[in-house]
Amino acid sequence: xxxxxxxxxxxxxxxxxxxxxxxxxxxxxxxxxxxxxxxxxxxxxxxxxxxxxxxxxxxxxxxxxxxxxxxxxxxxxxxxxxxxxxxxxxxxxxxxxxxxxxxxxxxxxxxxxxxxxxxxxxxxxxxxxxxxxxxxxxxxxxxxxxxxxxxxxxxxxxxxxxxxxxxxxxxxxxxxxxxxxxxxxxxxxxxxxxxxxxxxxxxxxxxxxxxxxxxxxxxxxxxxxxxxxxxxxxxxxxxxxxxxxxxxxxxxxxxxxxxxxxxxxxxxxxxxxxxxxxxxxxxxxxxxxxxxxxxxxxxxxxxxxxxxxxxxxxxxxxxxxxxxxxxxxxxxxxxxxxxxxxxxxxxxxxxxxxxxxxxxxxxxxxxxxxxxxxxxxxxxxxxxxxxxxxxxxxxxxxxxxxxxxxxxxxxxxxxxxxxxxxxxxxxxxxxxxxxxxxxxxxxxxxxxxxxxxxxxxxxxxxxxxxx
RNA sequence: GUCUCCUUCGUCUAGGGGUCUAGGACACCGCCCUUUCACGGCGGCAACACGGGUUCAAAUCCCGUAGGAGACGCCA
Numbered sequence: 268x269x270x271x272x273x274x275x276x277x278x279x280x281x282x283x284x285x286x287x288x289x290x291x292x293x294x295x296x297x298x299x300x301x302x303x304x305x306x307x308x309x310x311x312x313x314x315x316x317x318x319x320x321x322x323x324x325x326x327x328x329x330x331x332x333x334x335x336x337x338x339x340x341x342x343x344x345x346x347x348x349x350x351x352x353x354x355x356x357x358x359x360x361x362x363x364x365x366x367x368x369x370x371x372x373x374x375x376x377x378x379x380x381x382x383x384x385x386x387x388x389x390x391x392x393x394x395x396x397x398x399x400x401x402x403x404x405x406x407x408x409x410x411x412x413x414x415x416x417x418x419x420x421x422x423x424x425x426x427x428x429x430x431x432x433x434x435x436x437x438x439x440x441x442x443x444x445x446x447x448x449x450x451x452x453x454x455x456x457x458x459x460x461x462x463x464x465x466x467x468x469x470x471x472x473x474x475x476x477x478x479x480x481x482x483x484x485x486x487x488x489x490x491x492x493x494x495x496x497x498x499x500x501x502x503x504x505x506x507x508x509x510x511x512x513x514x515x516x517x518x519x520x521x522x523x524x525x526x527x528x529x530x531x532x533x534x535x536x537x538x539x540x541x542x543x544x545x546x547x548x549x550x551x552x553x554x555x556x557x558x559x560x561x562x563x564x565x566x567x568x569x570x571x572x573x574x575x576x577x578x579x580x581x582x583x584x585x586x587x588x589x590x591x592x593x594x595x596x597x598x599x600x601x602x603x604x605x606x607x608x609x610x611x612x613x614x615x616x617x618x619x620x621x622x623x624x625x626x627x628x629x630x631x632x633x634x635x636x637x638x639x640x641x642x643x644x645x646x647x648x649x650x651x652x653x654x655x656x657x658x659x660x661x662x663x664x665x666x667x668x669x670x671x672x673x674x675x676x677x678x679x680x681x682x683x684x685x686x687x688x689x690x691x692x693x694x695x696x697x698x699x700x701x702x703x704x705x706x707x708x709x710x711x712x713x714x715x716x717x718x719x720x721x722x723x724x725x726x727x728x729x730x731x732x733x734x
Numbered sequence: 735g736u737c738u739c740c741u742u743c744g745u746c747u748a749g750g751g752g753u754c755u756a757g758g759a760c761a762c763c764g765c766c767c768u769u770u771c772a773c774g775g776c777g778g779c780a781a782c783a784c785g786g787g788u789u790c791a792a793a794u795c796c797c798g799u800a801g802g803a804g805a806c807g808c809c810a
Contacts, residue, residue: 385736438808445810469805537758563745566760613772688769700771
């Protein structure tokens with residue numbers, strides 16, 4: 268039978284980057300094995316769930332190229348079914364109604380805590396046969412013996428049933444708890460393999476008891492380790508960015524995110540750059556490591572620069588355009604496209620790419636402090652010579668022609684080329700880092716170059732007066 | 735506190751008894767290329783948590799210890 272897996276996020280917060288990895292692993296498992304990848308929105312917490320978060324889940328998955336089969340299941344629409352299963356379990360004697368008040372339970376819990384004992388529901392109502400519809404429904408869990416789960420990632424994990432208590436299946440308001448709803452939905456959706464974060468490992472034992480109480484086939488489990496921040500604690504906002512949406516906004520490409528997330532905690536020999544097709548072909552749960560891994564922003568950046576270099580210029584342009592501060596014309600667009608080869612080897616994110624593309628749009632409006640090193644009388648005088656040289660050649664020149672002329676000038680003036688090039692860079696871009704100045708001139712033309720240099724000279728007589 | 739899981743360079747990892755004086759990648763440091771910064775090339779630094787076993791032989795198997803994480807809700 269071909270596997271059916273699911274990704275079941277809850278729209279109570281922004282989509283965590285760790286959840287995205289869970290989604291990716293499920294998706295790869297399905298695609299590798301020719302199975303189905305399903306989606307279920309766990310929105311039973313009506314107070315915290317939002318429409319916006321749900322929308323973003325779909326949006327990010329699409330952005331990453333993680334497509335799903337069948338219509339997504341909205342958990343909140345299945346309330347009646349959840350209730351029905353709980354009632355049936357009561358009828359079968361596998362669960363029971365409990366009328367202990369939350370105050371009573373809180374007091375017992377506090378007492379246990381103060382005595383240093385682990386808290387468990389004590390089963391007060393277990394044999395009472397309560398009929399009150401306002402009561403909760405608890406599972407009559409096993410009191411002795413062990414439950415063993417053969418986890419596809421963690422191996423065999425055994426827990427004594429005595430560790431578990433009669434946990435709640437249905438709340439007093441008639442809504443299901445997470446434990447009940449996941450099991451019922453996974454069963455009804457025909458899920459064969461549950462691949463999820465290992466923070467659910469201990470829940471698994473409770474869920475297995477529900478499966479058994481209902482007489483349903485227990486699916487296979489694979490609990491993948493969580494992602495931590497650089498300090499070893501759970502990855503959160505505190506570390507800069509924890510949401511998938513954040514990474515998109517920071518200028519990371521979808522293929523970077525997929526590749527990075529896949530490689531984090533999973534490996535295929537020494538391979539680092541892994542295409543989508545290779546990932547599908549190679550993916551195997553057995554290669555998932557059992558230890559948690561830390562998120563490394565530097566490695567993510569490195570991968571992103573790789574994928575930026577791999578991208579064709581037109582697609583990069585489409586990423587850059589919306590990031591530019593203002594609307595630009597066709598001429599500027601063409602310039603950026605021509606300059607893209609020079610820009611893309613220097614950018615770690617598409618945000619940086621957009622910033623660097625500014626050279627092709629207009630003269631700088633701001634000059635970095637470090638530029639002052641190249642704003643001396645000597646440099647200004649060199650720039651005047653550059654203007655005279657450029658004035659003698661037409662507007663349309665090649666990179667090589669400009670380079671040749673400037674090299675000759677450097678020789679004539681007896682200075683190193685770098686002195687002239689850096690002064691030109693400052694005048695043209697307002698910064699010390701940019702693509703080749705000669706290439707910039709080829710793209711913007713000598714007329715604009717001369718005009719930028721002249722306006723720079725005229726206001727740089729007193730360095731700093733122009734910023 | 736109880737239960738469960740984890741532990742190879744700073745980070746991600748390869749490794750499944752001898753081929754390990756432990757390999758790759760990122761980061762870092764040099765050098766080369768070079769108009770800047772990148773890219774690219776070459777080189778360097780750097781790890782089997784600790785203690786006991788088992789074995790002719792252990793990073794690899796077993797048991798402890800320490801450290802880390804997760805779960806213990808009428809949240810998901």
